[in-house]
Amino acid sequence: MTQNAKTLARAAGLHKSGTRNVGERVIGIVLFLAASVSIVTTAAVILALSAETISFFADPAVSIVEFLTAREWTPLFPESQRYFGISPLVIGTLMVTFVALIVGLPLGLGSAIYLSEFANPQTRRSVMSVLEVLAGIPTVVLGYFALFFVTPILRDIVPGLNLFNPLSAGLVMGFMILPTISSISVDSMQAVPRALREAAYGLGASKHEVVAKVVVPAALSGIVASFILAMSRAIGETMIVTLAAGQKPTFTFDLRETIATMTSFIVQAAKGDQPAGSLASQSLYAVGATLFLMTFALNLVSQQIVQRFGERYE
Amino acid sequence: MSLKGIGTPADQARLARRKRIGQIYRIVTGIPVVLAVLLIATLVFDVTTDTVSWHVVEPDNEGVNLSFQEGFRWFGTWEHVVTQELEARGEDPAATLGDAEERRKFGLRNRVELLWSLNGQPMRWVVSNSRDDRVASYGWFEGNRMHDELLAGLEGGEQLRLNPWLDAAFFTKNASRTPLMAGLINALVGTVWVILLVILISVPIGVGSAVYLEEYAPNNWMTRFIEVNIRNLAGVPSIVYGILGLYAFVRLMNIGPVVLSASMTLALLILPVVVIASREAIKAVPPSLRQASYGLGATRWQTTSRVVLPNAVSGIVTGVILAVARAIGETAPLLMVGAAAFIPRIPDGPFATYTVIPIQIYSWVGENDPEFANVASAGIVVLLVILVALYAVAFYLRRRFERSW
Amino acid sequence: MASQAVPKDHVTVRTDPIPAGEAVVTLENLSLWYGDFQALHDVSLTVPKNQVTALIGASGCGKSTLLRCVNRMNDLVPSVRVEGQLSYEGVNLYDGAVDPVEVRRRVGMVFQKPNPFPKSVYENVAFGPRLHGYAGDMDALVEKSLKGAALWDEVQDKLKQSGLGLSGGQQQRLCIARAMATDPDVILMDEPTSALDPIATDRIEELIHEIKKDYTVIIVTHNMQQAGRVSDRTAFMHLGVLIEEGPTEQIFTNPQHEMTERYISGRFG
Numbered sequence: 001m002t003q004n005a006k007t008l009a010r011a012a013g014l015h016k017s018g019t020r021n022v023g024e025r026v027i028g029i030v031l032f033l034a035a036s037v038s039i040v041t042t043a044a045v046i047l048a049l050s051a052e053t054i055s056f057f058a059d060p061a062v063s064i065v066e067f068l069t070a071r072e073w074t075p076l077f078p079e080s081q082r083y084f085g086i087s088p089l090v091i092g093t094l095m096v097t098f099v100a101l102i103v104g105l106p107l108g109l110g111s112a113i114y115l116s117e118f119a120n121p122q123t124r125r126s127v128m129s130v131l132e133v134l135a136g137i138p139t140v141v142l143g144y145f146a147l148f149f150v151t152p153i154l155r156d157i158v159p160g161l162n163l164f165n166p167l168s169a170g171l172v173m174g175f176m177i178l179p180t181i182s183s184i185s186v187d188s189m190q191a192v193p194r195a196l197r198e199a200a201y202g203l204g205a206s207k208h209e210v211v212a213k214v215v216v217p218a219a220l221s222g223i224v225a226s227f228i229l230a231m232s233r234a235i236g237e238t239m240i241v242t243l244a245a246g247q248k249p250t251f252t253f254d255l256r257e258t259i260a261t262m263t264s265f266i267v268q269a270a271k272g273d274q275p276a277g278s279l280a281s282q283s284l285y286a287v288g289a290t291l292f293l294m295t296f297a298l299n300l301v302s303q304q305i306v307q308r309f310g311e312r313y314e
Numbered sequence: 315m316s317l318k319g320i321g322t323p324a325d326q327a328r329l330a331r332r333k334r335i336g337q338i339y340r341i342v343t344g345i346p347v348v349l350a351v352l353l354i355a356t357l358v359f360d361v362t363t364d365t366v367s368w369h370v371v372e373p374d375n376e377g378v379n380l381s382f383q384e385g386f387r388w389f390g391t392w393e394h395v396v397t398q399e400l401e402a403r404g405e406d407p408a409a410t411l412g413d414a415e416e417r418r419k420f421g422l423r424n425r426v427e428l429l430w431s432l433n434g435q436p437m438r439w440v441v442s443n444s445r446d447d448r449v450a451s452y453g454w455f456e457g458n459r460m461h462d463e464l465l466a467g468l469e470g471g472e473q474l475r476l477n478p479w480l481d482a483a484f485f486t487k488n489a490s491r492t493p494l495m496a497g498l499i500n501a502l503v504g505t506v507w508v509i510l511l512v513i514l515i516s517v518p519i520g521v522g523s524a525v526y527l528e529e530y531a532p533n534n535w536m537t538r539f540i541e542v543n544i545r546n547l548a549g550v551p552s553i554v555y556g557i558l559g560l561y562a563f564v565r566l567m568n569i570g571p572v573v574l575s576a577s578m579t580l581a582l583l584i585l586p587v588v589v590i591a592s593r594e595a596i597k598a599v600p601p602s603l604r605q606a607s608y609g610l611g612a613t614r615w616q617t618t619s620r621v622v623l624p625n626a627v628s629g630i631v632t633g634v635i636l637a638v639a640r641a642i643g644e645t646a647p648l649l650m651v652g653a654a655a656f657i658p659r660i661p662d663g664p665f666a667t668y669t670v671i672p673i674q675i676y677s678w679v680g681e682n683d684p685e686f687a688n689v690a691s692a693g694i695v696v697l698l699v700i701l702v703a704l705y706a707v708a709f710y711l712r713r714r715f716e717r718s719w
Numbered sequence: 720m721a722s723q724a725v726p727k728d729h730v731t732v733r734t735d736p737i738p739a740g741e742a743v744v745t746l747e748n749l750s751l752w753y754g755d756f757q758a759l760h761d762v763s764l765t766v767p768k769n770q771v772t773a774l775i776g777a778s779g780c781g782k783s784t785l786l787r788c789v790n791r792m793n794d795l796v797p798s799v800r801v802e803g804q805l806s807y808e809g810v811n812l813y814d815g816a817v818d819p820v821e822v823r824r825r826v827g828m829v830f831q832k833p834n835p836f837p838k839s840v841y842e843n844v845a846f847g848p849r850l851h852g853y854a855g856d857m858d859a860l861v862e863k864s865l866k867g868a869a870l871w872d873e874v875q876d877k878l879k880q881s882g883l884g885l886s887g888g889q890q891q892r893l894c895i896a897r898a899m900a901t902d903p904d905v906i907l908m909d910e911p912t913s914a915l916d917p918i919a920t921d922r923i924e925e926l927i928h929e930i931k932k933d934y935t936v937i938i939v940t941h942n943m944q945q946a947g948r949v950s951d952r953t954a955f956m957h958l959g960v961l962i963e964e965g966p967t968e969q970i971f972t973n974p975q976h977e978m979t980e981r982y983i984s985g986r987f988g
């Protein structure tokens with residue numbers, strides 16, 4: 001703007017108010033800073049995990065080969081009995097996850113189909129609220145329930161079942177992931193356009209045929225994404241396994257044995273108050289990094305599935 | 315062609331079969347819904363009944379043993395009950411309660427119990443000696459079943475008591491090594507402090523992020539990166555936030571295992587939830603309102619603060635309540651950032667050592683004495699009641715919010 | 720222009736009524752309510768075999784509603800209530816013993832917007848027959864249906880590809896082929912060309928012309944030229960009332976009712 005134009009504009013009361021403008025810019029910057037907290041968080045997570053994990057592997061007592069292949073995990077033991085093979089923790093995690101998925105997938109998908117296709121809107125609404133409450137039950141409570149209610153019943157049924165076992169933890173965890181699967185799957189089934197359903201009805205399909213042959217296939221990407229997300233939840237879940245599955249890293253595939261998972265080890269190591277910088281403390285971060293990578297990968301896959309294979313309807 | 319329907323008999327048979335399959339679908343998919351509801355009901359039932367148990371006790375004759383025909387009263391401290399009883403007996407309560415040392419000893423030795431049943435008589439208060447010898451304990455169901463048997467089997471001086479673990483005193487006692495003496499006060503106050511700070515930290519940052527992303531952000535890679543990043547953070551396991559808190563807050567910043575570390579950790583944990591919910595709420599504000607505001611010459615911030623946010627507030631509050639409910643129940647990350655199983659003093663600020671309700675529950679579950687399971691269940695009931703109240707408010711707000719557009 | 724009220728006791732004007740013997744579908748005093756709103760008022764109409772009957776009228780007058788009665792598609796709307804008779808080959812379709820699933824197999828439907836399933840061309844066509852347990856040679860049936868819909872030449876090399884990959888006009892013909900594959904007697908078309916370009920529209924119109932030797936067609940259109948080109952008989956509706964019906968030529972050249980005349984001369988609607 002030329003000097004002349006400025007004067008004219010000011011005269012007409014149209015000039016950009018200096019203070020107002022600065023105020024707007026400051027607010028914009030403050031809001032941007034708030035938004036960037038999430039980036040700082042991610043960076044800090046990665047930094048915390050990688051810094052300590054690198055120190056962990058830099059220690060001559062640890063090797064990556066041992067970490068990946070050894071079958072014993074005893075970093076909290078005295079030096080002479082220490083082994084750093086993460087496989088017992090990973091297997092323990094996967095066993096609990098496996099049981100949780102066996103329970104959670106059919107229940108989650110089944111309830112989603114019922115809620116989206118068979119229930120009337122009012123039932124759907126109230127049951128979805130109930131499921132939301134189920135998802136909101138603190139996992140320490142679910143752990144209590146697994147240990148004091150489910151395990152005693154299972155011990156009457158399954159011979160040789162330990163007090164702490166992945167079976168009971170996984171069973172309860174199956175219910176924990178049910179709402180995740182259910183709500184995402186319901187959303188993706190509800191997004192299947194009415195035109196597709198009507199096409200099938202118009203050909204003489206009955207309701208269950210529309211569901212099985214049109215709605216579920218069309219919503220498959222969302223359903224699969226919900227499965228993967230649920231799996232990631234199960235892998236990262238801590239309190240149920242800590243309370244009900246045990247804290248004894250064991251290389252076993254037996255669902256009746258006491259085991260430890262990655263998460264329950266992390267809790268155990270943190271509770272013991274290991275001195276910072278010690279191998280025991282660093283091992284916690286190494287396990288945390290492994291856990292983070294696994295869940296992060298699963299979350300990415302789940303998002304990719306939705307983006308790549310999700311049907312887009314107008 | 316028959317009047318009943320159309321089609322050949324073969325067609326009709328096929329149709330009948332398809333109908334049956336349809337019924338099976340409905341039932342099979344309905345079962346999980348029933349199971350989920352049943353699980354919640356079972357859990358609540360189990361936890362609630364665990365808060366009551368039967369005891370056969372042999373009173374310790376050296377302790378004070380007062381029993382009050384006071385009837386049904388929930389609230390009040392033991393001092394209050396003891397004062398009333400001593401006055402009724404014509405004794406001077408000040409002798410016991412006036413002297414700090416005497417009073418402390420009395421409090422340590424005894425507890426006020428609302429006994430729903432004593433030797434078969436219902437409803438009365440007692441101040442019982444915590445060192446009363448427990449001869450036997452029975453769960454609620456077991457005790458009910460064996461009630462008459464147990465009464466008949468009482469030997470000299472023994473009493474059969476129905477003990478409610480979740481009584482008024484539960485809220486006024488600190489954690490303890492003795493199940494009967496264990497209470498929730500420190501954890502309750504700890505939770506209040508932690509959550510207060512969580513709200514103070516996460517709401518401005520979360521709502522600020524949402525406003526930025528919805529109203530301010532240019533459509534560029536940086537914005538998309540922030541969005542993707544928030545979505546990914548929502549999927550990070552809570553224990554990883556604990557590791558972050560341990561590394562960054564407790565150790566690197568050297569804040570230590572205090573309320574503030576816990577609050578910052580939980581604030582980061584729920585931040586994605588707050589941001590996502592706030593964005594939804596802001597998105598739901600009709601663009602026409604914004605245009606009207608801009609049309610009147612309002613600046614961006616004026617539009618945001620006077621038009622967008624007021625119209626999005628119930629959605630944002632709903633999201634914040636649900637996020638806070640999640641934070642209240644979180645255990646794992648706080649185990650990492652040093653919540654203690656036992657703290658001697660009530661937390662009194664951001665830099666106090668602390669414990670919270672779920673941590674207290676966790677530590678009780680881990681105790682050897684089986685009576686701690688009863689204490690833990692009392693804690694769980696308190697936690698669940700708080701959460702159900704929050705959910706009720708959130709659902710109510712959401713319903714109203716949905717209707718308003 | 721304000722829409723004109725219809726007298727309560729309006730009697731449908733009929734020219735050359737169809738004798739009962741030639742009818743495939745007969746509506747007698749059919750009324751329909753969406754909740755409290757009455758969308759059809761005592762509609763009586765006889766649909767002759769192997770002819771094309773067009774339903775015309777202003778938007779919202781109940782054409783789609785009427786069409787959807789014929790294959791009981793309205794059952795999918797929870798609040799719907801129907802009174803009166805709708806018979807197909809002498810059977811009252813709204814009899815409690817009749818399953819809508821069986822009705823829809825015999826009365827196929829083509830929708831306003833092409834809606835192929837996100838499946839292969841082949842699977843789209845085979846969908847209906849599979850439901851109804853078709854025991855014959857599926858490949859042959861798919862080929863026959865695609866030929867019937869004049870689509871075979873264009874897609875015979877693409878049977879395995881997604882139906883969504885076809886052009887709009889091809890998709891609509893795929894939907895027609897899909898409807899034909901269940902071997903219906905009647906095909907209902909609800910503004911089948913309204914989402915298509917003129918060339919694709921031409922092809923569909925030609926197709927309608929060809930298939931009427933095998934099927935009875937009821938078509939909703941608000942394009943009057945189209946009604947004139949493809950249909951043998953035309954029924955004009957207004958606000959849920961059937962005002963007039965008769966041979967298409969008659970309706971277009973010499974309408975008996977004043978409302979019909981005003982509508983076809985483009986003066987209201």
Ligand SMILES: Nc1ncnc2c1ncn2[C@@H]1O[C@H](COP(=O)(O)OP(=O)(O)O)[C@@H](O)[C@H]1O
Binds near residue numbers: 776778781782783784
């Ligand atoms: N599912 C429905 N619920 C309530 N009213 C409906 C529904 N479908 C149509 N209507 C109403 O019924 C009337 C007729 O609609 P429709 O048959 O679609 O008209 P047309 O096809 O002639 O444009 C309209 O007033 C419309 O608003």
Ligand SMILES: [Mg+2]
Binds near residue numbers: 782783784909
């Ligand atoms: Mg229509």
